[in-house]
Amino acid sequence: RERLQGRRIGRTVHVYPEIDSTNSAAFSLGHSGAEEGTVVIADSQSQGRGRLRRPWQSPPGRNLYTSILLKPPIEPAVAPQLTLLAGVAVADLLSTYCPGSIRLKWPNDVQIEGKKVCGILTEMRTSGHGIDYVVVGIGINVNIRKDDFDESFRNLATSLRDETGGRMLSRLDLAVGLYEHVERRYARYLAEGFGPLRESWLQYARIVGEPIEVIFRDELQAGEVIGLEESGALLLRDDDGREARVLAGDATVKKK
Ligand code: BTN
Known part of the structure; x- marks a missing residue:
């Protein structure tokens, strides 16, 4: 106390x-x-x-x-x-x-x-x-x-x-x-x-630069982590070079 x-x-x-x-x-x-x-x-x-x-x-x-x-x-x-x-x-x-x-x-x-x-x-x-x-x-x-x-x-x-x-x-x-x-x-x-x-x-x-897979609403997204947004969302660059953000909720992140 x-x-x-x-x-x-x-x-x-x-x-x-x-x-x-x-x-x-x-x-x-x-x-x-x-x-x-x-x-x-x-x-x-x-x-x-x-x-x-x-x-x-x-x-x-x-x-x-x-x-x-x-x-x-x-x-x-x-x-x-x-x-x-x-x-x-x-x-x-x-x-x-x-x-x-x-x-x-x-x-x-x-x-x-x-x-x-x-x-x-x-x-x-x-x-x-x-x-x-x-x-x-x-x-x-x-x-x-x-x-x-x-x-x-x-x-x-x-x-x-x-x-x-x-x-x-x-x-x-x-x-x-x-x-x-x-x-x-x-x-x-x-x-x-x-x-x-x-x-x-x-x-x-220890995740930046790591390849990961995210399952979000039954859809699989693969990419590399590039950062964390103000909203708390994870920022990815997907395999086509596009940026994508993953919001919490029901996403599961898996290291490839
Ligand atoms: C999770 O990983 O799903 C979150 C678990 C959070 C558990 C804690 S225990 C203290 C507090 N009271 C609750 O009912 N839940 C959180």
């Missing part, structure tokens, strides 16, 4: 042993006027949500499930930047545990050695004036073991514990570290805009 004092992120913390979803809780708090930086954290979620309406397995005693309420003075169209911001902050944090092996996978997964260790779900509320508030939900696999994952995920997911030699990690330390990294990245984002974030994101993604 002391480490979070005087800061924006985590000045108010709501802790639950179990909740439906920390994103839903943070969304309600936003609705009732909670201050920017309010966070919700839970030991388990009964209805943890992932992207594309997928459930997010959220057993107790193991992982980090947290949501951060933000009120950024930005246009709704560039709100995906906050997902990228959270991904970079998580990568900053996890790099202190696994130096050099953290990678961001567009649009919002954090991976270690190609396996997912964290997912991010950003939801926002807008009105006639633009963004009212944004909830950035972050789920990090911390102490869960490989065998605890459903069989279908076992080869796709990993945990920080499995990647750091099997010792139990403190979820409290991780949560505080996460809020500190989000604080730092967010302050810089408000002061300097998207530029520094784009640069860090591209560094962690």
Whole structure:
């Protein structure tokens, strides 16, 4: 708590042993006027949500499930930047545990050695004036073991514990570290805009110049990544030399 004092992120913390979803809780708090930086954290979620309406397995005693309420003075169209911001902050944090092996996978997964260790779900509320508030939900696999994952995920997911030699990690330390990294990245984002974030994101993604395939609404697009747009879209040059942008949503990006 002391480490979070005087800061924006985590000045108010709501802790639950179990909740439906920390994103839903943070969304309600936003609705009732909670201050920017309010966070919700839970030991388990009964209805943890992932992207594309997928459930997010959220057993107790193991992982980090947290949501951060933000009120950024930005246009709704560039709100995906906050997902990228959270991904970079998580990568900053996890790099202190696994130096050099953290990678961001567009649009919002954090991976270690190609396996997912964290997912991010950003939801926002807008009105006639633009963004009212944004909830950035972050789920990090911390102490869960490989065998605890459903069989279908076992080869796709990993945990920080499995990647750091099997010792139990403190979820409290991780949560505080996460809020500190989000604080730092967010302050810089408000002061300097998207530029520094784009640069860090591209560094962690190590994707520029890579040939990739994207499946978007059942259509396959192949090309080479040339950058990341302000909207958060991935910029490609396709095999005919044309530029194409890939918006998040239901795109799956695959290295060729
Ligand atoms: C994904 O990769 O599909 C996103 C997963 C996001 C999971 C986190 S856990 C904390 C927060 N509360 C939720 O219900 N979802 C997010």
